[in-house]
Amino acid sequence: MRKASLFILAFLPFAAHAAGTYYTGAYQSPQTRYSTQTYAQRQTGYNRSYTTPSYASTRYNTTATQNAANNTTQRVATNTTQAQSSKKSGFWLDAGITHEMAQWQFSMNQSGSILSYDNIAWNVLDVSAGYAFDVGSTTLQVDAGFKYGMQWGENAMYDDDITNGGYLVTSWTGDVNDDQEADSGTFDQIGHAMSIGTSQGGNMMEFNVGFGLTDVFKIGNMSITPSVGYRYLKYKLETEKNYGLAVDTHACFEIDGEIQCDPALIFNFDNGNQAIIWRDDITVPVKIPDGSTSVDTAGTYYYQQPGVSHSYETTWAGPYIALDMDYIINQNNAVNGHIELGFPGYTSEGDQPYRFDWAHPKSVEDEAGMFSAFHFGLGANWTTAITDAVALSIGLTYDYYTVSGADAKTYLNESYYTDMYNAILNQEGAPWQGNETAMLDPETGSPTAINIKALEEQCPGWVCSTGGEVDSFYKALGIRVGINAKF
Numbered sequence: 001m002r003k004a005s006l007f008i009l010a011f012l013p014f015a016a017h018a019a020g021t022y023y024t025g026a027y028q029s030p031q032t033r034y035s036t037q038t039y040a041q042r043q044t045g046y047n048r049s050y051t052t053p054s055y056a057s058t059r060y061n062t063t064a065t066q067n068a069a070n071n072t073t074q075r076v077a078t079n080t081t082q083a084q085s086s087k088k089s090g091f092w093l094d095a096g097i098t099h100e101m102a103q104w105q106f107s108m109n110q111s112g113s114i115l116s117y118d119n120i121a122w123n124v125l126d127v128s129a130g131y132a133f134d135v136g137s138t139t140l141q142v143d144a145g146f147k148y149g150m151q152w153g154e155n156a157m158y159d160d161d162i163t164n165g166g167y168l169v170t171s172w173t174g175d176v177n178d179d180q181e182a183d184s185g186t187f188d189q190i191g192h193a194m195s196i197g198t199s200q201g202g203n204m205m206e207f208n209v210g211f212g213l214t215d216v217f218k219i220g221n222m223s224i225t226p227s228v229g230y231r232y233l234k235y236k237l238e239t240e241k242n243y244g245l246a247v248d249t250h251a252c253f254e255i256d257g258e259i260q261c262d263p264a265l266i267f268n269f270d271n272g273n274q275a276i277i278w279r280d281d282i283t284v285p286v287k288i289p290d291g292s293t294s295v296d297t298a299g300t301y302y303y304q305q306p307g308v309s310h311s312y313e314t315t316w317a318g319p320y321i322a323l324d325m326d327y328i329i330n331q332n333n334a335v336n337g338h339i340e341l342g343f344p345g346y347t348s349e350g351d352q353p354y355r356f357d358w359a360h361p362k363s364v365e366d367e368a369g370m371f372s373a374f375h376f377g378l379g380a381n382w383t384t385a386i387t388d389a390v391a392l393s394i395g396l397t398y399d400y401y402t403v404s405g406a407d408a409k410t411y412l413n414e415s416y417y418t419d420m421y422n423a424i425l426n427q428e429g430a431p432w433q434g435n436e437t438a439m440l441d442p443e444t445g446s447p448t449a450i451n452i453k454a455l456e457e458q459c460p461g462w463v464c465s466t467g468g469e470v471d472s473f474y475k476a477l478g479i480r481v482g483i484n485a486k487f
Contacts (some may be wrong), residue, residue, distance in 0.1 A: 008090065016311065040389070045246070088298050089132050095480025098124040100149070104237065104314065106472035108408065112165030115310075116158045117199055117237050124149035124204070132214050139214040143223070149235075150289065151202035157239045157310065163259045166190040168246050169299060189264050191216070191299060192252065195244030197309060204235035205464045208235035210322065222463045225324040231342055231375070232317040233401070239310035248299035293296075295383060316401045316474070318344030318370045320377075332385040342375030346403040346472065365409045366470040373403035383484060390485050397478040412462040417452050424449045 011212055105116040140154030163169065170188040210229030217224040252261040320342035328334045346368040381395030424446050425432070432438035432445065439445045440453060458464065 004269070029281070044192060054080045062208040089134075091129065091131050092485040093127075093129045093487070094482055094484045095125075095127045095187065095309055096393070096480050098126065098271075098478040098480040099124075099152075100397070100476045100478035102474065102476035104235075104474045106359045106468050107164070107469055109236055109471065110466065110469060111167060112161070114160045114164055116160070117293045118158065118435045120156050120199070120202070121152040121477070122153060122204060122478075123152045124284075136384075141227070142210075143212070143227075144209045147206040151200055151205040151237070153200065157197045157199045157237075157242075159193070159197070159242075159310070160190070160246070161193045162261065166192045166252070185365070189248055189250065190252075191246060191248050192261050193244055193246035195242050196364045197239035197242035197305075199237055199239050202235065202237040204233070206231070206233045208232070212324070220447060221329075222327045223324075225484070227322050227324065229320055229322065230318070231320050231344065232315070235313045236311075236313045238308050239308070242305040244301060244307035245299055246303065246471040249412055281300040312348055313350070314346075314368055314474070316344040316346055316373060316375065317375070318342060320375065323342075332458050333383065335380070335382050338377070338379035340375070340377035343371045343460070344373045344375055344401070345370040346373045348472065364410070366406045366472070367409075368403050368406040373401060381480070381482070389487070390483065393482045393484055395480050397475070397480055400473070400475045405468040406470040406472065409443065409467045410459075410464040412455070412459060412464065413463045417455065417462070421449055422453045
């Protein structure tokens, strides 16, 4: 719209005088044309010193008229160029549709577990608007944007406790050597698991607000606008139809780049004792000195979770600094780019299948304060004008969020543990028969009750906290088609 206005204003002096000559009664006869002030001089205001009425002046006036037309053309060209490279002004509105492919992953440093949502497909609608206005010799702009996306299709989730993780099942004292004799010593029995589920029906929402100095730097046809602002991104992902395999192991090894785990096999002796060996020590048939041959494969099992097994709601929010670059190709085409560095905080709340019930608003929460995380954003668009005020655009977007050492909390179900504790305390036939002190005796008490009591002390309010536990990243690449309007 601004280009059209400047173009019209550039032609306005010529058009107004021409109209007056023929339609407003200001027509001058040939007898009066060669007065002390010529028609061409009145038309343009140029060459006022040439006032002598003569043939020469008539010829000059013809030349002056041509010069006036040339000067007008030059002014039009100059104004058009200025319109192309002038600062932004007024309102603009932009809307578009983006198809994004994304990945979100987090890992736990102590347990080593890795959970990843791969190939997340988003269909995203975005709307943004801005206003530029002059303050003295400076042009300021205010802009804001909003995005909403829906997960498209089915995507995979991997919950990996094998390649870099595991959970303590129990600690053993003594094992069995190659000669099937008991050795002294202790080692941990570790549980490893791998599950793969289907993720669909998720959603994401993002908004930002920014303030900038329009076209502060200029290099030829390129102008640069620095800005600062605040960005908020939130997405929710769920997992259904989760299938997994869990195995209790003695140890895992990396062989030729692959992780292989030896399952822990428990021998139940006739006298009630147990021993544990692993695959490389087994001979067939297994012979135990006392003749026992009972073997338990420990916790090796397959499982299926047909409903929602995992649910996460993750937020990245904080300030950013950015540079916008606009390059004018011609009066109808331009390219622009956006580079952004953000310093958000990170919060992820989730329900995980690592507890016996789902009677809680959340089971885990990972959190890092503002300026603890990092965001790198890129955008590039090519625009082509449809009219003076409306243009089409096509471009690419890229975002990368990451955080290291976020604090983790696990929310336990108090009633589950207290009900179990009280059931043990009042268990019929137990030697303590309601005597809590006897039940908690390290030598003769209940190991389960002792562990529950220790858990309550370690996790005040039944919330277990671990500092610096979680590393996480989110990345997305999108193709965008949009339309832009200026007012």
